[in-house]
Amino acid sequence: MIEPFAAVEVIAAKRDRYELTDPQIDWIISAYTRGVVADEQMSALLMAILLNGMNAREISRWTNAMINSGERMQWSALDRPTADKHSTGGVGDKITLPLAPLVAACGGAVPQLSGRGLGHTGGTLDKMEAIPGWRAELSNEEMLKVLQDCGAVICAAGAGLAPADKKLYALRDVTATVESIPLIASSIMSKKIAEGTSALILDVKTGSGAFMRDPVQAGILARTMVQLGKDAGVTTRALVTAMDVPLGLTAGNALEVRESIEVLAGGGPSDVVELTLLLAREMIEAAGIVGKDPETALKDGSAMDVWRRMVSAQGGDPDAALPMSKFQQDITATSAGRMISMDAMKVGVAAWRLGAGRSRQGEKVQAGAGVELHAKPGEEIVRGQKLMTLHTDESERFSRAVEILDGCIEIVPGGQVKRLPLIVERVEA
Amino acid sequence: MIEPFAAVEVIAAKRDRYELTDPQIDWIISAYTRGVVADEQMSALLMAILLNGMNAREISRWTNAMINSGERMQWSALDRPTADKHSTGGVGDKITLPLAPLVAACGGAVPQLSGRGLGHTGGTLDKMEAIPGWRAELSNEEMLKVLQDCGAVICAAGAGLAPADKKLYALRDVTATVESIPLIASSIMSKKIAEGTSALILDVKTGSGAFMRDPVQAGILARTMVQLGKDAGVTTRALVTAMDVPLGLTAGNALEVRESIEVLAGGGPSDVVELTLLLAREMIEAAGIVGKDPETALKDGSAMDVWRRMVSAQGGDPDAALPMSKFQQDITATSAGRMISMDAMKVGVAAWRLGAGRSRQGEKVQAGAGVELHAKPGEEIVRGQKLMTLHTDESERFSRAVEILDGCIEIVPGGQVKRLPLIVERVEA
Numbered sequence: 001m002i003e004p005f006a007a008v009e010v011i012a013a014k015r016d017r018y019e020l021t022d023p024q025i026d027w028i029i030s031a032y033t034r035g036v037v038a039d040e041q042m043s044a045l046l047m048a049i050l051l052n053g054m055n056a057r058e059i060s061r062w063t064n065a066m067i068n069s070g071e072r073m074q075w076s077a078l079d080r081p082t083a084d085k086h087s088t089g090g091v092g093d094k095i096t097l098p099l100a101p102l103v104a105a106c107g108g109a110v111p112q113l114s115g116r117g118l119g120h121t122g123g124t125l126d127k128m129e130a131i132p133g134w135r136a137e138l139s140n141e142e143m144l145k146v147l148q149d150c151g152a153v154i155c156a157a158g159a160g161l162a163p164a165d166k167k168l169y170a171l172r173d174v175t176a177t178v179e180s181i182p183l184i185a186s187s188i189m190s191k192k193i194a195e196g197t198s199a200l201i202l203d204v205k206t207g208s209g210a211f212m213r214d215p216v217q218a219g220i221l222a223r224t225m226v227q228l229g230k231d232a233g234v235t236t237r238a239l240v241t242a243m244d245v246p247l248g249l250t251a252g253n254a255l256e257v258r259e260s261i262e263v264l265a266g267g268g269p270s271d272v273v274e275l276t277l278l279l280a281r282e283m284i285e286a287a288g289i290v291g292k293d294p295e296t297a298l299k300d301g302s303a304m305d306v307w308r309r310m311v312s313a314q315g316g317d318p319d320a321a322l323p324m325s326k327f328q329q330d331i332t333a334t335s336a337g338r339m340i341s342m343d344a345m346k347v348g349v350a351a352w353r354l355g356a357g358r359s360r361q362g363e364k365v366q367a368g369a370g371v372e373l374h375a376k377p378g379e380e381i382v383r384g385q386k387l388m389t390l391h392t393d394e395s396e397r398f399s400r401a402v403e404i405l406d407g408c409i410e411i412v413p414g415g416q417v418k419r420l421p422l423i424v425e426r427v428e429a
Numbered sequence: 430m431i432e433p434f435a436a437v438e439v440i441a442a443k444r445d446r447y448e449l450t451d452p453q454i455d456w457i458i459s460a461y462t463r464g465v466v467a468d469e470q471m472s473a474l475l476m477a478i479l480l481n482g483m484n485a486r487e488i489s490r491w492t493n494a495m496i497n498s499g500e501r502m503q504w505s506a507l508d509r510p511t512a513d514k515h516s517t518g519g520v521g522d523k524i525t526l527p528l529a530p531l532v533a534a535c536g537g538a539v540p541q542l543s544g545r546g547l548g549h550t551g552g553t554l555d556k557m558e559a560i561p562g563w564r565a566e567l568s569n570e571e572m573l574k575v576l577q578d579c580g581a582v583i584c585a586a587g588a589g590l591a592p593a594d595k596k597l598y599a600l601r602d603v604t605a606t607v608e609s610i611p612l613i614a615s616s617i618m619s620k621k622i623a624e625g626t627s628a629l630i631l632d633v634k635t636g637s638g639a640f641m642r643d644p645v646q647a648g649i650l651a652r653t654m655v656q657l658g659k660d661a662g663v664t665t666r667a668l669v670t671a672m673d674v675p676l677g678l679t680a681g682n683a684l685e686v687r688e689s690i691e692v693l694a695g696g697g698p699s700d701v702v703e704l705t706l707l708l709a710r711e712m713i714e715a716a717g718i719v720g721k722d723p724e725t726a727l728k729d730g731s732a733m734d735v736w737r738r739m740v741s742a743q744g745g746d747p748d749a750a751l752p753m754s755k756f757q758q759d760i761t762a763t764s765a766g767r768m769i770s771m772d773a774m775k776v777g778v779a780a781w782r783l784g785a786g787r788s789r790q791g792e793k794v795q796a797g798a799g800v801e802l803h804a805k806p807g808e809e810i811v812r813g814q815k816l817m818t819l820h821t822d823e824s825e826r827f828s829r830a831v832e833i834l835d836g837c838i839e840i841v842p843g844g845q846v847k848r849l850p851l852i853v854e855r856v857e858a
Contacts, residue, residue: 011605015479039469044604047476050444175473176440 003031007041014048022061029065033164039171046168046177054182059224060231062182066190067232069164073111073140073196078148080109083287084197085279086188088221089121091209091348092246096124096154097260098268098276098298101306103283104151106292110283111147113157113195117357117365120209120348122256126357128154130254130323130367134316150310162190170361181217185224189232199235199286201279202226207244207420209344215240215424222427230429235286238427241275242420245377246344248272251351252370252391254322264304269376271422273298278423325354325368325391329398331405336383337413339375346408347371350401354392366393371401378417432460436470443477451490458494462593468600475597475606483611488653489660491611495619496661498593502540502569502625507577509538512716513626514708515617517650518550520638520777521675525553525583526689527697527705527727530735532712533580535721539712540576542586542624546786546794549638549777551682555785557583559683559752559796563745579739591619599790610646614653618661628664628715630708631655636673636849638773644669644853651856659858664715667856670704671849674806675773677701680780681799681820683751693733698805700851702727707852754783754797754820758827760834765812766842768804775837776800776817779830783821795822800830807846 010024020028028045031037054062075082083103087093100110114136117123125136138146138155146153159166165187172178192200202225205211206218222238229236248269250259262268263276280294297303308318351357355366372389375381387409390401410418439453449457457474460466483491504511512532516522529539543565546552554565565585567575575582588595594616601607621629631654634640635647651667658665677698679688691697692705709723726732737747780786784795801818804810816838819830839847 008603008605011476015476015605038603039467040472040600041604043469043473044476044606047440047444047473048480048605051477051480171469174437174467175470176437176444176477177473 003027003036007031007037011041011045011048014045014052017052019055020058025058025061026065029062029069029164033069033167042168043171043175043177046172046175046183049182050177050180056227059182059186060228063186063190063193063228066162066164066186067194070162070194071160072194073161075109075111075147075196077144078109080107080151081199081287081289082111082197083108083199083201083283084110084112084192084195085201085203085283086192087203088188088205088211090205090243090247091121091344091351092248092251092256093122093205094127094248094256094260095203095272095276095279097127097257098263098303099279100152100154101264101310102276102280102294102297102303104306105297105302106280106284106294107289108151108283108287109147110152111143111195111197112152112154113161113191114154115157120345120352120357122251122253122357124154125156126365127253127256130257131311131316132320134311134314138314146310146313150306150313152306152310154310155314157191157195162194165190181221181224185221185228189225189228193229193232193234197234199283200229201282201286202236202238203279204238204240205243206240206424207242207344209246209348210243215420219425219427222425226427226429236429237282237286239278239282239423240425240427242422242424243344244420245342246347246373247275249373249376250370251347252354252356252368253365254324254367255370255372255391258322264298264307266299274422323367325366326393327391327395327398329390330386331388331390331402333381333383333385333387333411335411336381337411338415338417339377339379339381339409340412340415341410341418342377343408346404349404350390353401353404354390354397355394368393377419381411432456432465436460436466440470440474440477443474443481446481448484449487454487454490455494458491458498458593462498462596471597472600472604472606475601475604475612478611479606479609485656488611488615489657492615492619492622492657493661495591495593495615496623499591499623500589501623502590504538504540504625506573507538509536509580510628510716510718511540511626512537512628512630512712513539513541513621513624514630514632514712515621516632517617517634517640519634519672519676520550520773520780521677521680521685522551522634523556523677523685523689524632524701524705524708526556526686527692527732528708529581529583530693530739531705531709531723531726531732533735534726534731535709535713535723536718537580537712537716538576539581540572540624540626541581541583542590542620543583544586549774549781549786551680551685551786553583554585555794556682556685559686560740560745561749563740563743567743575739575742579735579742581735581739583739584743586620586624591623594619610650610653614650614657618654618657622658622661622663626663628712629658630711630715631665631667632708633667633669634672635669635853636671636773638675638777639672644849648854648856651854655856655858665858666711666715668707668711668852669854669856671851671853672773673849674771675776675802676704678802678805679799680776681783681785681797682794683753683796684799684801684820687751693727693736695728703851752796754795755822756820756824756827758819759815760817760819760831762810762812762814762816762840764840765810766840767844767846768806768808768810768838769841769844770839770847771806772837775833778833779819782830782833783819783826784823797822806848810840
């Protein structure tokens, strides 16, 4: 094959602030996937993109080129409309677990391809794997079958889906080129569009525990992704939501599965229930389903029913006891007053240090490890009250978790609560 | 060995416009040389440096770290002061060939470590290799012996000299990170300082045939390098000189050796003689030599004498006939008038296309190929007059050389000559 470009000229163009042309973008993604463009060339280009930016046309073309690097899934065999949700990740964000069966119970088909955690944010697959027997890896045929039988499936993305993104994602991680809105947006959207959903709801987290701490930046990311969805013919909406405080009362794999099951049983923490219902309504509406109330599906047990079938279909035992950590340690209040803030990032890092997360790809995680919260901002606290319970299988991990939790919670008598509203912004094309 | 930093944090610091600290710079250069920092990480950092810059302290430390990655040569065994010249490269720039023996004839010791050509600029070693039998690769002991016996040596830099720079240079070439003044300055100066010279004269070329086309940028590069030399205790001066028009009347390996020998014999084109003498005076003065006139050393044959001994010491036969190309083709004037300009870049590319240069490292070059000029800007031209002779061993190369030469020369009756002064600027610490 004769290559139409040289990598150096494409890198130099972006370095010198020119727009990349459509053929340049198509070629560089294809050539990188084929190994013709080397990692050291792509990382130089990624840094130039991070610093000099890409415009809407470039981002859209870049996304498409990544989609075209692999297969695009097809759900035309299904008799229901597809809808999917993607969260940019946060601490205690277990919403996918109750949401996917809930939307399925309302008549949607939810092909939820998920990832594993890295760093302080958890991964949906790590959480689901806390369920004894449950397996994440499905063939495309198995995935379709679970989706047909249950209406929802949560599983790992196959290697055939946007392989360019997989290679780029690993490269960005080691070259400090993660924090670029064009690259984040195209990475997320290429996978989601290749996944073949016809409706997509994006949950863009903002605040200390989120990847995009700044709500303004989170809003730009949300609008960029909604535009990419529109360009690809996918009905896409985004909510920018709070991640300054952890979601719900748990951060950790089995702990979050337990909380999700509480929500499916009609209970659970109010913020988790509220966000789950909001996202469910968005998905249902975007999928064109009318006359279904997700709140009813939580109350009448139909969402729980889908969950149990979905877990069983992937080898999990929905009645099995969830793993518990070997060791627990409580953290109590050293003063009294109103809890005015709780730093999501510190809780996330503590859960990670307790063994719930990994530092390197491929590392094992502890199913039972994590942080359980007993109070949230806004509550009145008495001195000595239990604020958190830390869980781990290795007691030597407690000290470093306690260390990071220093200053995590502010308690001020009569103080004003400092936190973002749950929904910061809603973005529609 | 426990690494004190992670590559990602160093890259992120420069990406976010922070200054790199001394320990960060020392570590990243050392870790890259040791293979702990990968090419794809270094290229992302290089792009961040290219786009966000480095200040004087960072450039100085970066240069030092590259020097410390290898050996630093020592000439204390010599009974004469060392002086060296470096040119940033241009078309027809053969000055090193007459200059090194000339300065030796005036009492200096010239340890001239040189490189090969890439693209449209020639390399000193490629030129010298046109001399039958001459070899570029010497051990450190051989180099010292030639220097002691002849007062000058022109040879390839050994692998032990600034190995970090060698790795970085190859990486920059394929990642579009060449055009950065901090990276160019540190690359040149790390090699020259490690080479152990006590006086250094830099010839920074500017104009169409130079790497730094813009005289302002060339001046910044010159001042940056002079400062680096001063920081390292090397007496350093720089001349910014014209490269809008080729130097002398030849561009090509054997052609340039022939012209250099003419200069050593007391003849040769006036611009080559003038620049050679200017640089020789700078080197002699910077080395602290007094009472020597390089013009005399050209006239009385003492510089030629050093040349012949130096060529012989490296296996070359100073009396052997120089290679001639198999084919020649003349280019003649299609109109009459004053020649007001000649584009050095076009002449350089023509010589390259005729076989004098290489497109990839390791490619062979033709000794006899190149461009011979019969007129220069300022001369009155008659229609049909011979302007150039093209030389190559492969006649099929003529057409692409002629193609690039279109528009190379402007002839305007009574026109005003457009060219830079030979010396644009002189920079001293």
